[in-house]
Amino acid sequence: NAGVTQTPKFRVLKTGQSMTLLCAQDMNHEYMYWYRQDPGMGLRLIHYSVGEGTTAKGEVPDGYNVSRLKKQNFLLGLESAAPSQTSVYFCASSIPGAKQQFFGPGTRLTVL
C-alpha cells in the first residue's frame, strides 16, 4: 500500500496563477484533510471531508477550494495564488472517530 500520496512535491507559481494539489489514499479512509504548515505556526486545517461528496471549512479556508468526487481523492485548489499562500501543504486521512491521521509527504508551494 502506498498510503497517502500527494502530487506535486514542489511547485512555484506566480501571483494570480491557479493550481490544484492532488491527494490520494489507498486505505479506504472516510475522512480526509488539508493542512498548511508555516514556520512557528504548526499545522493549520484548511478544509476537510468526512465522506465522498462532502467538504467543510477548517481554520484557514480563505483562498482555497476543495473537492471530494471520489472517496480516495481530495483536491485542493488555489484559484488566484498569493504570496501569503507560500507554505508546505499536507494532506491526511483517517477512519471515523478519534483516530490516528495518516499524513502524506507534503507539497512545498512557493508563490512569487
Add this chain to the structure above:
Amino acid sequence: GENVEQHPSTLSVQEGDSAVIKCTYSDSASNYFPWYKQELGKRPQLIIDIRSNVGEKKDQRIAVTLNKTAKHFSLHITETQPEDSAVYFCAASIAASKLTFGTGTRLQVTL
C-alpha cells in the same frame, strides 16, 4: 474554537536525559490528544495518543499524561537518543474529524 498552546518552542537535552513538552487546551469538550513527531523535511507521524478517559499512557521510552481538570497534557521522553531529535506537535480534538495543533517544539538531543 479550540486553542492549543505548546511549550517550550525549543528544547535541548543531553543524550540520556529526559525531555518534557507541555500543552494546554481551551475546550473542555476535547477528548482526543495525539502527539506527532516530524523529522526535517518529512511528514508528521503519530508517536502516541491518549483519550480523555485515561490519565496516562506509556509506550517504551515515551509517555503522555493528561490532566482534564487543568486542561493540560504532557509528553515525556526518557533516556533520550540522538534519533529523538525532531519537531514534536501536540494536538487536541473536540469532534473526531478535526485536530487543532500546537505550534511545535524543536527537540535537540546532544551527545
